Amino acid sequence: MCERVTVEDVERAIDMGFRDVESLKRYLRIGMGPCQGRYCVPIVLGILSRKLGVPVEKLSYVAIRPPLEPVPVRLFLRVKKDV
Amino acid sequence: MYDLIIVGGGIIGVSLAFKLAEQGFGKILLVERNYLGSGSTFRCAGGIRASFTSREHIVLMKRSIELWGELKEKLGVKYSRSGYLWLTHREEDLEKIKGYMRIHHMFGLDTRLVGEDFVKEVAPYVDTSKMVGALFDPLAGKASPFDSLYKQFLAAKSLGVEFLVGKEVTRIDIENGAAKGVLIDGEKIPARNVAVTAGAYSVYLLERNGIKIPLTPVPHHAALTEDFGRLFDPLIIDVASGAYAVQTFHGNVLMGVDVEEKPFGELSVKLAFLEKVVSVWSKWLPWLPNVNILRYWPGYYEMTPDHHPIIGPVTPIENLYIATGFSGHGFMMAPVVAEEVASWITSGRPRSQEAGNLVLSRFEEGKTVKELAVIG
Numbered sequence: 001m002c003e004r005v006t007v008e009d010v011e012r013a014i015d016m017g018f019r020d021v022e023s024l025k026r027y028l029r030i031g032m033g034p035c036q037g038r039y040c041v042p043i044v045l046g047i048l049s050r051k052l053g054v055p056v057e058k059l060s061y062v063a064i065r066p067p068l069e070p071v072p073v074r075l076f077l078r079v080k081k082d083v
Numbered sequence: 084m085y086d087l088i089i090v091g092g093g094i095i096g097v098s099l100a101f102k103l104a105e106q107g108f109g110k111i112l113l114v115e116r117n118y119l120g121s122g123s124t125f126r127c128a129g130g131i132r133a134s135f136t137s138r139e140h141i142v143l144m145k146r147s148i149e150l151w152g153e154l155k156e157k158l159g160v161k162y163s164r165s166g167y168l169w170l171t172h173r174e175e176d177l178e179k180i181k182g183y184m185r186i187h188h189m190f191g192l193d194t195r196l197v198g199e200d201f202v203k204e205v206a207p208y209v210d211t212s213k214m215v216g217a218l219f220d221p222l223a224g225k226a227s228p229f230d231s232l233y234k235q236f237l238a239a240k241s242l243g244v245e246f247l248v249g250k251e252v253t254r255i256d257i258e259n260g261a262a263k264g265v266l267i268d269g270e271k272i273p274a275r276n277v278a279v280t281a282g283a284y285s286v287y288l289l290e291r292n293g294i295k296i297p298l299t300p301v302p303h304h305a306a307l308t309e310d311f312g313r314l315f316d317p318l319i320i321d322v323a324s325g326a327y328a329v330q331t332f333h334g335n336v337l338m339g340v341d342v343e344e345k346p347f348g349e350l351s352v353k354l355a356f357l358e359k360v361v362s363v364w365s366k367w368l369p370w371l372p373n374v375n376i377l378r379y380w381p382g383y384y385e386m387t388p389d390h391h392p393i394i395g396p397v398t399p400i401e402n403l404y405i406a407t408g409f410s411g412h413g414f415m416m417a418p419v420v421a422e423e424v425a426s427w428i429t430s431g432r433p434r435s436q437e438a439g440n441l442v443l444s445r446f447e448e449g450k451t452v453k454e455l456a457v458i459g
Contacts, residue, residue: 017236022118023118026229065380070377071375072374073365073376076354076357076358077372079354079358081354
C-alpha cells in the first residue's frame with residue numbers, strides 16, 4: 001500500500017486498538033500519500049472487515065479532503081472568486 | 084464505579100488520562116464520540132511556543148515545553164525544539180516584533196532579532212531577498228499531533244485507562260450540585276469526578292446541563308503540500324498577515340492563515356482561503372507555486388473572550404472539571420493543562436497561580452486575563 005504500509009502493519013494496528021479507518025489512516029499514514037487513499041483505503045476496509053467480523057458496507061469510509069487529486073499551488077494563485 | 088470519567092478524546096483528554104494514570108490515580112474511563120483526535124487535535128499545525136504576551140500564557144507554556152521534553156524522553160514522542168521564526172518585509176512590522184521581544188525578555192524568554200545569514204541556516208528554502216527583519220524564538224518547536232496523541236493513548240491504555248470510542252456522552256449526570264457520572268445511550272455511568280475536555284463541543288455538552296460557558300467555535304483552515312526533504316526547521320510566521328507555515332516531521336508543508344469566518348460557523352472549505360494562503364507563502368517560498376496541494380481541511384479554534392483557556396473546576400458544581408477554550412493553542416498547552424487539571428482533581432487546587440487565574444469563574448467575577456501589551 002502507499003506510504004510503505006504492509007498488511008501485517010494494518011493487522012497489528014487493529015490488534016493494538018485502532019479499530020476504525022480514520023484512526024488507522026493517522027496511525028499508519030495509509031491514504032496520506034499521492035493517491036490520497038483511492039487505492040489503499042478499500043484494501044484496508046477489507047482487512048478491517050475480516051478482523052472485526054463486520055460487513056464492509058457497515059464500516060465508514062475516510063472523510064474525503066479536497067482537492068480530489070494533488071493540484072499544483074499555482075492554480076490557486078489565480079482564483080478570482082469563491083464558488 | 085470510576086474515579087474519573089473524561090469526556091473528549093483529543094490531546095487534552097488523552098494527556099490528562101496519561102498524566103493521572105502515571106500518578107497511580109484510580110480507575111479512569113475516557114469517552115470519545117467519534118475517533119481519538121477527531122475534533123481539533125488532528126487538524127492542528129503542531130506548533131509549540133512560549134513567546135506569547137501574557138504572564139499566564141508565557142509561564143504555563145514554559146512549563147509545557149519542559150513537559151514536552153519529558154514526553155519525548157519517556158515515550159519517544161516526535162517533538163523538536165526547532166524554533167519559531169517571525170518574518171517581516173515591512174518596516175512597521177519590525178517595530179511590532181521588537182515590542183513582542185521586550186515582553187518576552189521580561190519573562191526570561193530568549194527571543195532575538197536575527198539576520199539573513201541566520202535565516203538561511205535554519206530555513207535554507209526561505210527566500211530572504213524581501214526580508215526587512217526577523218525574530219527567532221529558540222525555545223519554541225513542533226510536535227506531531229498523531230504521534231503525541233497515539234503514544235500517550237497506548238501508554239495510558241497499558242496503565243489501565245479504559246477507552247470508550249464511538250459512544251457519545253449525551254449529558255453529565257448532576258445531582259444535588261455535584262457531578263455523579265455521565266449518561267450514554269440513556270444509561271448512567273457513575274463516577275466520582277467528571278472532566279470535560281471536548282474542545283469546541285464542550286459548549287454544546289454543558290448547555291444540556293444548563294451550564295453556560297463563554298466559548299465560541301470559529302472555523303480556521305489549513306492546507307498541506309506533498310512531502311519534501313529539509314526545507315525549513317522552525318515554524319515560520321508572516322507578521323504582516325499572521326499566516327504560518329510548518330514543515331511536518333513527514334516533510335509536508337502545512338500552511339494556515341486567517342480568513343473571515345462567522346462564530347459558530349460550519350466547517351466548510353473555501354477557495355478564498357487557498358488563494359490567500361498560497362499568495363502569502365509564495366512571497367517567502369518562491370518554489371511553492373510549482374508543488375502540489377495534497378489536502379485541505381477546516382477545524383475550530385474555540386475562542387474565549389480573553390483568548391485564554393478555561394482550566395479547573397466548574398463552580399459551583401462539585402467534582403466537575405473543564406479544560407477548553409484554548410483559542411488555537413490547545414495542542415501546545417496539553418502537557419501543562421493535564422498537569423494542572425490533575426492537580427485540581429487530586430488536591431483541589433492548581434499547581435501554579437497562573438493556572439489558577441484561568442478558572443471559569445473569572446468571567447463572572449470580571450477577572451479576565453489581560454494581555455500585557457496590545458501591539459499594533
